[in-house]
Amino acid sequence: MRVCFLVTSLAHVSGINRVISLVGNALVDRYDIYIVATEQIDPDTDQAFALDPRIHVLSAASLKIQPSFIDRCRRFLSRQIQTKLFHEPSFLLLPGSLSRRSRFSMIHYFKEMNFDVIVGVHTLQSIRLAQIRKQIPSRCIGWQHSVYPSLFQNPHRNFWKQEKFFKEYITQLDDFIVLNDQDKEMMDQAFSISSKVIANPLSFSSKEKADPKNQTFIAVGSLMYVKGFDRLIDAFALFHKKHKEWTCHILGEGRQRAKLEQQIQDHGLQDFIFLEGNQKDVQSYYRQASVFLLPSRWEGLPMVALEAMEMGLPMIAFDILATKGLIEDGVNGKVVCASKGVAGYAQAMDQLASSLDLRIHMHKQALQKAKQYEMERILPQWIALLENKEQETES
The missing domain is CATH 3.40.50.2000 (Glycogen Phosphorylase B;)
Structure with missing residues (x-):
């Protein structure tokens, strides 16, 4: 054929x-x-x-x-x-x-x-x-x-x-x-x-998984308005007031790099939020994280979310259609109502950062969920x- x-x-x-x-x-x-x-x-x-x-x-x-x-x-x-x-x-x-x-x-x-x-x-x-x-x-x-x-x-x-x-x-x-x-x-x-x-x-399978004990967020995607990284930075600024030890790495390139860099500087977060650009070895960044952030305004079925689950990363996302069936709130991640905005997103980040037991539970559930996309x-x-x-x- x-x-x-x-x-x-x-x-x-x-x-x-x-x-x-x-x-x-x-x-x-x-x-x-x-x-x-x-x-x-x-x-x-x-x-x-x-x-x-x-x-x-x-x-x-x-x-x-x-x-x-x-x-x-x-x-x-x-x-x-x-x-x-x-x-x-x-x-x-x-x-x-x-x-x-x-x-x-x-x-x-x-x-x-x-x-x-x-x-x-x-x-x-x-x-x-x-x-x-x-x-x-x-x-x-x-x-x-x-x-x-x-x-x-x-x-x-x-x-x-x-x-x-x-x-x-x-x-x-x-x-x-x-x-x-x-x-x-x-x-x-x-x-x-x-x-x-x-x-x-799924784009890959990995024997090595992320460690829930890590105190690192990761986000992956083009630096575009639709991906919502501006919302992520504002949410992290609120989150950072309580959790000084956590960092966030954003992988990807795009038209909004300069704007996002300025936003990070305005919040004084240059030592905590890192724009890593495009990376060939994305899996190594996944392994160093413990939570995946998906702040997108809309998506289809994001490949990066599937990859994150394969690495055992619980996700935090807004309640867009793409998260339906992908993230079960409180099981393999947190789904934030859009009306709660960045404050609600920061609260979800706080919940996972404050509980290693919760991250371990969601880590196991994420690995189980990933099997559906093999x-x-x-x-x-x-x-x-x-x-x-x-x-x-x-x-």
């Missing part, structure tokens, strides 16, 4: 690209796997995460479906406006519809390649694929990596009139993948579809979906 994953770019260090590499590498033993990148000149050599050499990686340059000059101008304008209004650039002015030229190129290419299954990775590629579904013979699947609230209940958008495009096109797809049961319920109700739930898999459990769901075995996929 020839399976194609339609992506934007493989070059960025992101949770989506990490999942693509994990799933692709796992499936290549069984299928002929292709990855087509629509906005990358040389995806075969410029990859954020290692791919099995048996995977065929193709560039959009050969497809001639790169954004038109007008679309690139719209994207540039969108970034400028969104940065001014909403802290971070988005793609509010980027059209979701394919141009006539791009539509023709995609149809022609996918007919020639004759894939058995094409998976559109994330929002824009899923919608693009849906727009040509009736003109190509392949089974077409959308794979959503954001949850409903982050797509439709915040000022950011992937493209102009996003809800309209979902309602018009998403039903054209043969299947649509979401990350958890709660998101399935919301997507199905909003767009009259019957989506499938396939969680992200590749051995996720891979059969992908196989069932690709081979259209409905009962196995839904079980």
Whole structure:
């Protein structure tokens, strides 16, 4: 079976690209796997995460479906406006519809390649694929990596009139993948579809685990507004008044580095909160911590949270949809009501820091929870979906 994953770019260090590499590498033993990148000149050599050499990686340059000059101008304008209004650039002015030229190129290419299954990775590629579904013979699947609230209940958008495009096109797809049961319920109700739930898999397993006795917090993610590290710093400032011995290490890079550095200085926490940048050996940082902080404003199914559980780290997160089913409050972590803000988050940090017994209990529960996301459990769901075995996929 020839399976194609339609992506934007493989070059960025992101949770989506990490999942693509994990799933692709796992499936290549069984299928002929292709990855087509629509906005990358040389995806075969410029990859954020290692791919099995048996995977065929193709560039959009050969497809001639790169954004038109007008679309690139719209994207540039969108970034400028969104940065001014909403802290971070988005793609509010980027059209979701394919141009006539791009539509023709995609149809022609996918007919020639004759894939058995094409998976559109994330929002824009899923919608693009849906727009040509009736003109190509392949089974077409959308794979959503954001949850409903982050797509439709915040000022950011992937493209102009996003809800309209979902309602018009998403039903054209043969299947649509979401990350958890709660998101399935919301997507199905909003767009009259019957989506499938396939969680992200763990990216590694580790015999060495974190020590609950450590007095260190860790957070991992791009330094972006959506990740909420500004809230983490404010919460730590409150927490630090009582717990002078604890430190916090934030791994990742992004546009908000300078702003976060200034915020740390304003609180006088330069010796307690450390922006570590991107790190290759993330596991060593996990091992040195005892609690994982997830202050995000919204997420899909964060890979870093799965990694933290694999290392035995209890989590503290706000009550976003991504935490449903992932964190059980008081069992493997703490879920903070958004209305309680940074004060509530600081209180949760205090509860875990003040009780080694609680950290040990949550450490054990986190390790148990991580088993649900092992590749051995996720891979059969992908196989069932690709081979259209409905009962196995839904079980």
